[in-house]
Amino acid sequence: YVSKEDLGRATWLLLHSIASQYPDEPTEREKRDAKNLINAMATLYPCKECQTHFKTVIERNPPEVDSSVSFQEWMCKVHNAVNEKLGKELFDCAKIDERWGGVECF
Numbered sequence: 878y879v880s881k882e883d884l885g886r887a888t889w890l891l892l893h894s895i896a897s898q899y900p901d902e903p904t905e906r907e908k909r910d911a912k913n914l915i916n917a918m919a920t921l922y923p924c925k926e927c928q929t930h931f932k933t934v935i936e937r938n939p940p941e942v943d944s945s946v947s948f949q950e951w952m953c954k955v956h957n958a959v960n961e962k963l964g965k966e967l968f969d970c971a972k973i974d975e976r977w978g979g980v981e982c983f
C-alpha cells in the first residue's frame with residue numbers, strides 16, 4: 878500500500894531534484910522533455926484527485942523551462958499551489974537552493 882503522502886513526498890523529491898540539476902541553457906530537446914514530464918503528471922500521476930487539481934494548476938501556470946532558475950522557481954510555485962490547497966504552510970522559494978540544491982548523484 879502506497880499512501881498519497883509517501884507518493885507525494887517521493888514525487889516532489891524527484892521533481893525538485895530534476896529542476897535543481899536542469900541546465901542553465903537547456904536545449905530545445907531538454908525543454909520539450911521538461912514540459913512533457915510536467916504535463917504527464919496531469920494524466921499519469923497515480924492519484925486521481927491530485928491529477929485533477931494539478932491540471933488546473935499547470936493550466937494557470939504553464940511550465941517555465943527556459944533555465945534552471947526559472948524551472949526551480951516554477952516548481953516551487955506549483956508545489957506551493959498544492960500546499961495551499963491542502964492548507965499547509967507555504968514554502969519560502971528563496972530557500973529552494975538550500976533545500977534542494979545539494980541533490981546530485983555520483
Ligand code: FAD
Binds near residue numbers: 928
Ligand atoms: P511535501 O509537500 O511532500 O514536501 C516535501 C518537502 O518539500 C517538504 O518537507 C519541504 O521540505 C519541501 N517543500 C514544501 N513545499 C515546497 C515548495 N513549494 N518548494 C520546494 N520545496 C518544498 N495530496 C493531496 O492530498 N491532494 C492533492 O491534490 C495532491 N496533489 C499533488 C500533486 C502533485 C503533482 C504531487 C507531486 C503531490 C500531490 N499531493 C497531493 C501530495 C502532497 O503535495 C504532499 O506530497 C503530501 O501531502 C505530503 O506532504 P508533506 O507535508 O510531507 O511534504
